[in-house]
Amino acid sequence: MKSIGNLLQSGDWKGEKHVPVIHAPAKVSSGEKFDLKITIGDAIGHPNSFEHYIAWFKVFFHPEGGKFPIELATFNFTAHGEGDNFTEPVGLTTVKLQKSGTIHAISYCNIHGLWENTQEITIE
Amino acid sequence: MKSIGNLLQSGDWKGEKHVPVIHAPAKVSSGEKFDLKITIGDAIGHPNSFEHYIAWFKVFFHPEGGKFPIELATFNFTAHGEGDNFTEPVGLTTVKLQKSGTIHAISYCNIHGLWENTQEITIE
Amino acid sequence: MKSIGNLLQSGDWKGEKHVPVIHAPAKVSSGEKFDLKITIGDAIGHPNSFEHYIAWFKVFFHPEGGKFPIELATFNFTAHGEGDNFTEPVGLTTVKLQKSGTIHAISYCNIHGLWENTQEITIE
Amino acid sequence: MKSIGNLLQSGDWKGEKHVPVIHAPAKVSSGEKFDLKITIGDAIGHPNSFEHYIAWFKVFFHPEGGKFPIELATFNFTAHGEGDNFTEPVGLTTVKLQKSGTIHAISYCNIHGLWENTQEITIE
Ligand SMILES: [Fe+3]
Numbered sequence: 001m002k003s004i005g006n007l008l009q010s011g012d013w014k015g016e017k018h019v020p021v022i023h024a025p026a027k028v029s030s031g032e033k034f035d036l037k038i039t040i041g042d043a044i045g046h047p048n049s050f051e052h053y054i055a056w057f058k059v060f061f062h063p064e065g066g067k068f069p070i071e072l073a074t075f076n077f078t079a080h081g082e083g084d085n086f087t088e089p090v091g092l093t094t095v096k097l098q099k100s101g102t103i104h105a106i107s108y109c110n111i112h113g114l115w116e117n118t119q120e121i122t123i124e
Numbered sequence: 125m126k127s128i129g130n131l132l133q134s135g136d137w138k139g140e141k142h143v144p145v146i147h148a149p150a151k152v153s154s155g156e157k158f159d160l161k162i163t164i165g166d167a168i169g170h171p172n173s174f175e176h177y178i179a180w181f182k183v184f185f186h187p188e189g190g191k192f193p194i195e196l197a198t199f200n201f202t203a204h205g206e207g208d209n210f211t212e213p214v215g216l217t218t219v220k221l222q223k224s225g226t227i228h229a230i231s232y233c234n235i236h237g238l239w240e241n242t243q244e245i246t247i248e
Numbered sequence: 249m250k251s252i253g254n255l256l257q258s259g260d261w262k263g264e265k266h267v268p269v270i271h272a273p274a275k276v277s278s279g280e281k282f283d284l285k286i287t288i289g290d291a292i293g294h295p296n297s298f299e300h301y302i303a304w305f306k307v308f309f310h311p312e313g314g315k316f317p318i319e320l321a322t323f324n325f326t327a328h329g330e331g332d333n334f335t336e337p338v339g340l341t342t343v344k345l346q347k348s349g350t351i352h353a354i355s356y357c358n359i360h361g362l363w364e365n366t367q368e369i370t371i372e
Numbered sequence: 373m374k375s376i377g378n379l380l381q382s383g384d385w386k387g388e389k390h391v392p393v394i395h396a397p398a399k400v401s402s403g404e405k406f407d408l409k410i411t412i413g414d415a416i417g418h419p420n421s422f423e424h425y426i427a428w429f430k431v432f433f434h435p436e437g438g439k440f441p442i443e444l445a446t447f448n449f450t451a452h453g454e455g456d457n458f459t460e461p462v463g464l465t466t467v468k469l470q471k472s473g474t475i476h477a478i479s480y481c482n483i484h485g486l487w488e489n490t491q492e493i494t495i496e
Pocket residue numbers: 018046052053109110111112
């Protein structure tokens with residue numbers, strides 16, 4: 001079967017403006033709340049117009065040794081020029097994780113499709 | 125790099141209650157609107173409770189020979205027992221596609237993660 | 249305090265293309281699943297382009313005599329011309345309600361803001 | 373007609389744990405990007421469990437003298453105990469506004485319904 005997994009693009013965010021960048025501590029204490037921020041275009045800005053924009057980020061957590069990813073958050077960036085107002089592709093929330101694992105971020109550009117990135121996090 | 129694509133599960137919907145089922149015509153005329161319906165658990169129902177439910181479907185279209193998938197719709201099923209009210213994992217919308225390609229559906233179970241399915245569609 | 253409730257527009261859907269139309273049975277039996285469909289522009293179509301489109305519907309249920317509305321579903325119509333593909337403002341799901349009350353639908357046009365409609369439903 | 377606007381609750385966030393709190397500068401320069409953060413329960417924390425949680429925030433901007441609110445962002449807080457992981461009701465994004473007006477935030481508790489707050493912002 002075809003899988004949409006094969007259409008998930010990645011790359012180095014320093015050279016590719018569609019790759020989400022995950023800002024999270026490398027280590028946190030068990031039961032500690034921490035801020036998780038996703039950005040895009042940290043090195044090269046992405047367009048933001050009616051015709052071309054980053055529509056959303058989704059963030060998942062995959063516990064080490066676990067079978068299933070858990071969705072943490074979705075950020076929808078809804079304004080793309082309406083009345084000359086704009087929402088930039090920046091999303092932050094606060095999370096509390098139980099064990100070490102991998103944070104997965106997905107971004108969606110309405111023209112250039114799906115992009116992903118990951119970051120490991122250690123829970124002590 | 126790890127990819128969340130590797131965590132997308134699939135299977136035969138007749139035996140696996142998490143696999144989204146895509147109901148769409150095999151062929152439509154160019155410029156014709158048609159109903160696209162996504163269901164789950166057609167053969168074996170999935171639980172729907174505060175602790176265990178299908179939270180959403182996302183639907184993408186990948187034009188034949190194209191590089192990028194285009195998101196068509198997201199359906200969020202928000203009620204899981206609040207006041208004994210429930211939304212079932214059923215989502216329908218109407219779309220108009222330009223050329224032949226593949227419809228991809230993703231479902232998310234809050235306990236059992238991400239599942240996917242596809243269906244080819246011919247635009248004449 | 250200002251309330252966004254004062255910015256919710258309504259009207260007769262036969263004359264106003266932004267008003268969501270709620271298609272649901274007037275009566276259902278207790279514990280019976282039924283289809284709930286929201287459309288817009290049933291009489292006069294709404295534009296669907298990069299610059300002007302219906303972005304989403306939200307649907308709530310307010311039980312008779314209850315204090316709080318319960319969200320049933322959100323429908324996001326994501327494609328507005330990408331590769332000449334379009335999602336129309338049509339959303340259907342299946343619900344199961346516990347008692348009589350009011351179904352509230354909200355639609356959002358990226359240019360013309362928030363619109364609402366309601367329909368009473370009797371659960372026997 | 374009944375309006376869901378009549379079901380939007382408000383209050384002082386210092387005494388009511390459901391009211392969204394808008395963190396934004398009182399004044400920004402025209403064309404300047406700034407962070408817009410929405411929180412809840414700043415004084416009194418809100419529960420976060422399978423049965424009771426803050427599901428989302430929506431943020432709108434209503435330009436002074438304008439007829440329609442423009443949606444800026446939606447934040448979905450998806451994890452409520454799955455594998456003992458939690459997303460807290462905190463959402464930040466970055467926006468660029470064209471003129472002075474009112475920021476509206478809505479929060480949704482799956483048990484206690486819809487809540488709102490506003491903050492004026494001056495664009496110089
Ligand atoms: Fe792009």
